[in-house]
Amino acid sequence: MVSALSHIREIERVAMGGASGRDMPVVQSWLRCVNDYRLDPAQAQEAYIVPQTKLREHREQAEELIRIGRSGLETLFNQVAEQKYVLLLSDARGVTVEFMGDPTFDNQLRKAGLYLGSEWSENRAGTCAVGACIVSGKPVVIHQDDHFDSSHIGLTCTAAPIYDTLGDLTAVLDISQLRSPTAKASQQLALHLVAATARRIELANLISRTRNDWVLRLSRLPDFLDVDPDAALSLDGTGRVTGITHGGFNALARAMNLTAFTARELIGERIDRFFEIDINDLPRYMRGGADRERVLRARDGSAFFASSIAPVVAPRGPATARPRLPGALSTLSFGDPRMEAMLARVSRLAGLDIPILIHGETGTGKEYLARAIHESRERPGPFVAVNCAAIPEHLIESELFGYAPGAFTGAAPRGKTGLIEAAAGGTLFLDEIGDMPLSLQSRLLRVLSEGEVQPVGALKTRPVRLKLISASHRDLGRLVAEGRFREDLYYRLNAATFTLPPLRERLDFDALTERMLARIAAETGGSPRLSPGARMALRAHHWPGNLRELHNALKVAAALADGDRIDAEALPEQIGRPGARQPLRPALAPMPPATPPGSTDAAGEGDLLQELAACGGNVSALARRLGVNRSTVHRWLKRGTPRTG
């Protein structure tokens, strides 16, 4: 093994632009460590293990994937345990959320960071397999002194990415050894095994998450098509792509010779854009047919063997009888599978006097949904909306419950009807219910369980029947645990809980945008249309403000546009007006930039798409502007995942 000193010297040489015999991914990662994360090779740092509470949070988020992938992980571990490998599954931030290893070496493994809770993000740990894999989105071997930090140069680590069904990198699978043969080629088999297991976990994830969709598996060869296909995608009842494995993304992109596309842009496209197939042909590809009957042609002329799995429950979309939603509810979704399923359940409860609790980030349309539920009722009556966070605490009681004449100094002489009574026979919408003071929660509970309200200072209660819809962007369960929300009220409210997806996860983004534009057109009398560049920038944005942010962005853009065409320039600055991005940070070493522009923030891909939009979608122009070659730009675009490490 090389000495720490010569290792440090080598990194310094490479950082100064010196030639290196190491693999390109290693050199690129070293340069990121020096130039982007400002790590110093001379400052060795031992592995970092996140605190237990943090680890619990990371594990909770990865729970579903770990459950789905468990048998694949165990099979892989059994294959390599003899050679003293340990297995780590890390999340997209590099934190190890699952670990399998020989407990005899627990102490050594923990010290080396090959353990549950260790964080292997590149900006913290320097060049390492998990971190380099998160950044590049590709399988990688980081062998011994390929590591940046000299405290890790004894390890050999092999990692492969696991993508979620929308094409985002969600986890990294890694197998590592404390000691290994000197030759890096010794890890080729490890690389193959890890990549194959990651592929299988992606397939299992796709199948388990798309129970009411068709799943189509594709391979160049008929062998193992059913269990280990090269590619897999899920399709709804209209033949639109609802999910993909990473191989599925590659197959779709290749079928259309697409290079500058991200996985998310392919979701929602019709399968007949890519293959000579119709949704009605899918049963033909179910297991049992002869190989030659399972050949499927891609639009670029290449051929695949195909095998389909029918939906466990009836597929969505017009091909099957889609449950008809009452008018008001049907305007809230344009084909997003989660929204459709949720609205179908909501519509069954809308007419009953059961409280409904709506969860969702700010601006996801909680009040819109509440109003739609109200309007879909047979005799809706009044709709009274109250934002519990907006009324000063000392006024909430009298506002909600009203008061009797002379209840307190300064009270109106004839008393006042509270908002609860005002909603009698209709719907009371309590927004931000988590902000309701504890003392009032018990009184609200009484309204719900006894059907009566007692105004402040009144001796008698009055009967009141209403539909209660409450909403919160906070986790009420957590507020209960912290003693800030009454448990009894919580259980009364949460029986029918619905969560609105954030805009960035909705699959009907384009249709939703068009609908909003149509509404703006009706209001303003124009007919605004999005240019391709503006559409790309909108798709690339993260939308922290959700539907509210989108609606406002479109209104502003329509007002600023020259005529009816909305160009990217008319969009608000944070959504990616060309030129709004910060200039590239100059690299220390005179090497081509090893990472896409914007990669130091969490929205690297978004920035790149904005750059591309600014170049009119022309990859060559963008490559010239960034000083890299076209294939580098294609690779960055193909990676299709926002950067995290």
Ligand SMILES: Nc1ncnc2c1ncn2[C@@H]1O[C@H](COP(=O)(O)OP(=O)(O)OP(=O)(O)O)[C@@H](O)[C@H]1O
């Ligand atoms: N279905 C929809 N169609 C069109 N626009 C919508 C829709 N839902 C929400 N919006 C837009 O988003 C804005 C916010 O919606 P709403 O007030 O329902 O969200 P919210 O989740 O209740 O927000 P908050 O958490 O801030 O109270 C609306 O004013 C409207 O501009």
